[in-house]
Amino acid sequence: MQTALFFIFAAICVVSALNLLFQRHPINSALSLVVVMMSLAVIYWTLGAEFLAAAQVIVYSGAIMVLFTFVIMLLNAGEEERTRGSKAAYFAGVPGVVGVLALLVYTFLHERTTLGYATFGGELNNGVSNMAAISRVLFTDLLLPFEVTSILILVAILGAVVLARKEN
Amino acid sequence: MVPIYYYLILAAILFCIGIGAFLIKRNIITVFMSIELMLNAVNLTFVAFSHMHHAVQGQLFVFFVMVVAAAEAAVGLAIIIAIFRTRQTLDVDSINLMKN
Numbered sequence: 107m108q109t110a111l112f113f114i115f116a117a118i119c120v121v122s123a124l125n126l127l128f129q130r131h132p133i134n135s136a137l138s139l140v141v142v143m144m145s146l147a148v149i150y151w152t153l154g155a156e157f158l159a160a161a162q163v164i165v166y167s168g169a170i171m172v173l174f175t176f177v178i179m180l181l182n183a184g185e186e187e188r189t190r191g192s193k194a195a196y197f198a199g200v201p202g203v204v205g206v207l208a209l210l211v212y213t214f215l216h217e218r219t220t221l222g223y224a225t226f227g228g229e230l231n232n233g234v235s236n237m238a239a240i241s242r243v244l245f246t247d248l249l250l251p252f253e254v255t256s257i258l259i260l261v262a263i264l265g266a267v268v269l270a271r272k273e274n
Numbered sequence: 275m276v277p278i279y280y281y282l283i284l285a286a287i288l289f290c291i292g293i294g295a296f297l298i299k300r301n302i303i304t305v306f307m308s309i310e311l312m313l314n315a316v317n318l319t320f321v322a323f324s325h326m327h328h329a330v331q332g333q334l335f336v337f338f339v340m341v342v343a344a345a346e347a348a349v350g351l352a353i354i355i356a357i358f359r360t361r362q363t364l365d366v367d368s369i370n371l372m373k374n
Contacts, residue, residue, distance in 0.1 A: 112276045116284045123291040130319040132303045134322050142288070146314055150364040153281070153325045154332050158317075165340050170310065170347045172305045177317060177351045178303055181358050186301040187363065203290050210286035213367045221278040224325055240337075246333055262345035269352035272359075 107224045111152055115145040130185045133180045153224060156236045167274045259273060281322040288315035302357070302364050306350055313343050 122141040125162045129135050151159040189267070244252055281325060292315060295308035317336045324332025354364070 108276050112280060116280075117276045122288055123288055123295075126304075126307065126311065127291055128297065132301050132307075134319070135299075135304050135307055138327060139311060142311065143314060146318060149281070149284075149318065150321050152276075153321050155321050155324070156316070158321060158333055158336055161337065161340060165344060166310075166314070170344055171349060173347055174303065175350055181303075181355065181364065183301065183303060183364055186299070186304070191372075200294070203293045205291040206293070207286055209282065209285055210289075214286070218277060218279045221282070223275045224281065225275065225276055225317075232330065236330070236333075240333060243330050244334055246276045251338065252294060258345055259341065262348050262355070265323045266348040266352040269349065270355045 108152055108224070112149065115148045118145040119149070132183045132186070133157050133175065136174050136178060139174075140167050140171050143171070152226060154226075154236060278322055278326050282319060285315045285322070288312075288318070300365055300367060302366050302369065304353055305366060306347075306354070308346070311342065313339060345370040 122138040122145070125138040126135045126142070129138065143162060147159040147162040147167075150156075150162060158223050288311050292308045292312035294304055300307050305355045315323060317339055320336045320339075324330065324336075347348065357369060358364060363369070
């Protein structure tokens with residue numbers, strides 16, 4: 107069942123990501139990206155990361171993509187015109203992308219025996235809830251980075267307000 | 275029982291689609307969205323390795339990446355709005371000067 111789930115949602119993921127690449131209108135790209143993020147949430151869940159699956163839906167698809175959609179509508183962004191772009195992006199970029207993909211796939215296939223297999227649910231099988239395990243580490247070992255992120259978010263709020271403010 | 279390398283290859287494919295979209299797209303908002311796609315691909319790699327090592331530290335790293343991505347989206351979209359106010363365009367090819 108896990109194999110079927112993986113292949114269904116991996117296919118949805120890749121097709122939506124390609125849709126993001128080929129759509130001309132930014133709002134269509136944004137909605138394809140929401141589909142990618144939702145199917146990634148299901149894949150996280152099969153890997154035993156229930157907290158991250160929920161956070162993915164709430165933070166990424168719920169907050170970040172809504173922000174993107176608001177900005178697209180606010181700026182009334184139309185279809186992009188296809189200019190040629192820079193030549194360097196095509197001549198160096200396309201072989202570069204293919205090279206990176208080939209290198210990564212070769213490495214993963216080469217190391218596939220040491221990587222092992224994923225069992226359904228992960229931590230759930232041992233009777234330990236993912237939420238409890240995460241919060242124990244987050245509020246003991248990683249307490250300082252967790253508190254620093256609150257300062258980061260505060261600075262980001264101030265920066266966004268200052269940057270988007272109308273200058274008089 | 276799904277091999278871990280399936281997840282890693284899926285992440286690699288998503289990452290490369292993200293790079294491709296970053297290079298090909300000409301709308302600055304779509305370019306920004308392809309960065310989010312690349313971040314998601316890396317997050318999938320973190321979750322897969324966290325599952326493989328039976329450790330939650332990888333998942334916490336993904337949590338921090340999500341927080342930073344949210345902050346980055348807020349600031350980046352504010353910058354895009356400021357650019358649109360001064361240039362009246364979202365095309366990255368016509369935004370090539372630091373100052374008008």
